């Protein structure tokens with residue numbers, strides 16, 4: 013047992029698939045602090061900006077604390093009976109396939125296990141799918157095609173041991189920051205290590221790259237086909253491994269060799285010199301790890317991309333040995349756990365296959381269940397189509413926000429709205445999805461819930477409870493089990509999450525005998541005490557073993573019947589979907605300090621300060637041709653929908669492409685749900701949506717007035733053509749645009765910022781320019797200020813935000829606000845770079861001017877970058893920019 017000193021609790025970060033260990037401490041007065049767990053093998057004490065800010069996101073603001081039926085508070089019994097009744101009725105009237113669950117990689121393994129068991133074993137349908145369909149399903153499909161099982165062969169240590177790390181379709185610095193830190197530290201210690209980043213954009217991850225290949229969108233299949241053909245012609249090919257452990261090499265190589273160099277340069281958009289450089293590096297470096305994430309998975313050729321990568325590792329026998337292998341980086345904290353329990357509509361349970369009659373019979377016998385699904389259920393995109401056309405009569409959405417995150421999001425919203433019965437289990441009361449729930453069930457959030465998660469390297473860790481359950485909120489597994497019981501099924505009488513894990517572990521070992529990769533039989537039947545003390549461990553962990561066997565496939569032993577891996581002969585896809593009307597390619601993804609649909613990171617002012625507004629990254633020449641100016645607003649349009657966001661003109665973007673983050677929703681911006689533009693196009697093998705290659709048009713969004721405002725109270729239903737809201741300092745900030753003047757701006761402010769009657773504004777108006785500034789004070793406190801102009805407002809944002817917590821007893825300070833300028837004694841800190849210490853760009857520039865020309869020196873001077881390190885790449889960028897400017 014690992015030593016835990018109360019009141020410190022060892023738990024796991026609920027954000028990304030790195031799965032960092034966290035120590036949460038609850039002080040006597042209830043305040044929570046978090047720090048990295050130095051003992052946890054994923055992070056050894058490190059945390060990124062999101063992990064470091066966890067304590068800021070666990071307050072009860074906005075939480076749903078009681079079950080609700082049609083918006084009114086209800087008792088659990090009434091709500092559960094209603095849900096069980098409606099699901100049973102639909103099944104009786106229309107059959108088991110008329111109901112569906114849409115769940116999430118943010119569920120704990122125990123929640124997921126019960127949901128899957130209920131649907132596949134008792135309801136007898138496989139209509140359970142998950143947001144992992146949008147995330148990992150191409151990797152799952154690629155693994156299963158190649159290995160016969162969904163196995164990640166390697167471990168994080170391999171990334172440090174490699175001499176070449178290829179990162180393709182991964183913005184590691186922002187999305188898996190602690191792995192990035194481990195990689196950056198390994199490279200600093202061993203500078204001969206090489207890093208290649210393959211991404212159409214020049215991301216922050218390129219900061220540590222020796223080579224950045226700005227591949228054309230979806231040029232990956234061709235690139236890795238070219239690599240395979242190159243490897244086959246040289247000394248790196250491992251004919252013994254190919255002959256002993258694989259099948260299908262000849263056909264695969266024949267397909268790859270059919271591409272000429274001209275085809276390759278055309279399809280990848282890369283010059284021959286860069287291709288040769290990459291091929292040579294890969295050929296001459298034995299220890300190579302290829303990490304990939306959504307730039308690979310979220311594509312209409314996602315599964316082929318995965319196999320094109322794996323083909324190169326199989327052909328060189330570089331798999332499952334220290335420092336070698338393909339490495340799928342998982343997104344969500346429990347993407348991997350969800351795959352273990354079989355949470356996808358085309359999987360069964362414990363890595364057994366739905367299409368295998370023997371597996372079905374085995375699982376049914378183990379569950380002693382009345383039924384077993386015998387055909388794949390609806391995959392996410394098809395599931396919402398079935399909701400739209402009325403085939404699904406009752407839908408339960410748990411721990412995911414599909415109105416924001418599904419492609420064709422407006423159509424998904426319409427489908428949910430039209431569905432006869434919708435249950436949503438969430439932690440928040442108001443999300444774009446919960447507002448369509450007939451029954452809203454309050455779930456436990458991080459810190460309150462208790463169970464296990466599995467990270468990208470197959471390591472199972474405990475998430476432990478350290479906060480009391482608020483209100484009537486209950487665990488997700490409990491909700492599912494209650495419905496199972498109330499539908500009349502035996503097999504859901506779990507006393508706690510420990511019982512569920514014990515059963516899940518037993519199923520993994522049940523009649524396994526080495527035939528399945530996923531085996532954690534060592535923990536079969538685990539009791540509550542051992543479960544509570546469970547230390548992080550990597551699977552497989554069969555009965556009788558106590559040490560980790562950390563890698564797979566160095567000596568073959570794949571999970572196809574003949575124990576051989578398969579090469580997959582892939583073909584390069586059609587990758588350009590643009591046309592005259594929609595001439596640009598929209599790419600979507602993540603930013604450093606926000607998590608998905610903002611329901612959690614949006615609560616933290618520090619995290620919201622890094623990038624406070626939705627944006628579209630566009631190349632300067634495209635911007636010029638389209639009449640788009642930096643800091644102006646742009647409208648994006650596809651045949652499916654529209655969005656309005658801020659223009660970010662940057663050479664990091666490739667010509668012809670735009671990048672928009674996936675995070676903003678209708679709680680935080682007027683029209684920035686970017687998935688409204690993404691068509692429901694999916695990969696033919698995995699069903700994963702192609703979220704990164706969408707044909708769009710983009711044009712300037714003309715406004716009569718632009719505004720920026722700060723407010724102590726949360727702005728209410730802003731009446732504006734464009735608005736984007738973010739937590740800031742002790743209050744809120746909001747960016748605004750209006751087509752025309754609203755006339756009475758004072759009244760507009762009173763309504764939007766909830767200004768009490770009797771408080772009169774201090775104002776400034778320039779009728780010539782149209783500039784207007786209004787500020788409302790209550791005694792010495794600033795309640796709200798609005799800055800308006802005919803051009804995008806130039807006021808120093810972070811200075812203005814600071815004024816919300818400053819004292820304004822001094823009248824001169826009040827005038828500084830309506831002047832829209834910091835006084836000489838209050839320098840503007842600039843846009844936030846380091847969110848741990850809230851250090852702005854201007855302070856960093858001042859330190860650089862003062863002689864701090866390394867990241868370390870800036871850190872000594874300002875503290876920036878000295879905690880989680882997530883901003884170190886940006887600091888280095890600012891230093892380079894200043895030095896370049898100085899040299900001009």
Ligand SMILES: Nc1nc2c(c(=O)[nH]1)N[C@H]1C(S)=C(S)[C@@H](COP(=O)(O)OP(=O)(O)OC[C@H]3O[C@@H](n4cnc5c(=O)[nH]c(N)nc54)[C@H](O)[C@@H]3O)O[C@H]1N2
Nearest residue numbers: 181182183187229230305306307343344601602604607608
């Ligand atoms: N800060 C933060 N971290 C997160 C998350 C978050 O919301 N915020 N979410 C987590 C989750 S669930 C996930 S799935 C992961 C995702 O982690 P990542 O996959 O690293 O993140 P993305 O930004 O979605 O996409 C990665 C990159 O793919 C590139 N790309 C686009 N098209 C192509 C292409 O055709 N080929 C190649 N090679 N690259 C392409 C994009 O430009 C982008 O930089 O992040 C996890 N970590």
Ligand SMILES: Nc1nc2c(c(=O)[nH]1)N[C@H]1C(S)=C(S)[C@@H](COP(=O)(O)OP(=O)(O)OC[C@H]3O[C@@H](n4cnc5c(=O)[nH]c(N)nc54)[C@H](O)[C@@H]3O)O[C@H]1N2
Nearest residue numbers: 146147411412413417437438439455600608609611674703
């Ligand atoms: N265009 C585009 N779209 C994308 C992507 C992209 O790159 N581009 N990425 C896709 C990917 S990889 C992913 S993973 C998805 C993520 O998309 P979502 O899963 O929709 O995003 P989240 O915001 O994480 O939604 C989680 C929801 O669960 C709630 N919640 C949090 N904790 C709990 C809990 O313990 N129990 C319950 N019941 N609820 C809880 C939160 O309040 C929130 O409403 O988005 C996908 N969509």
Ligand code: SF4
Nearest residue numbers: 025027028032060063
């Ligand atoms: S890298 Fe950051 S977000 Fe991911 S698990 Fe670690 S602390 Fe959490």
Ligand SMILES: [Mo]
Nearest residue numbers: 146147343344
């Ligand atoms: Mo994801």
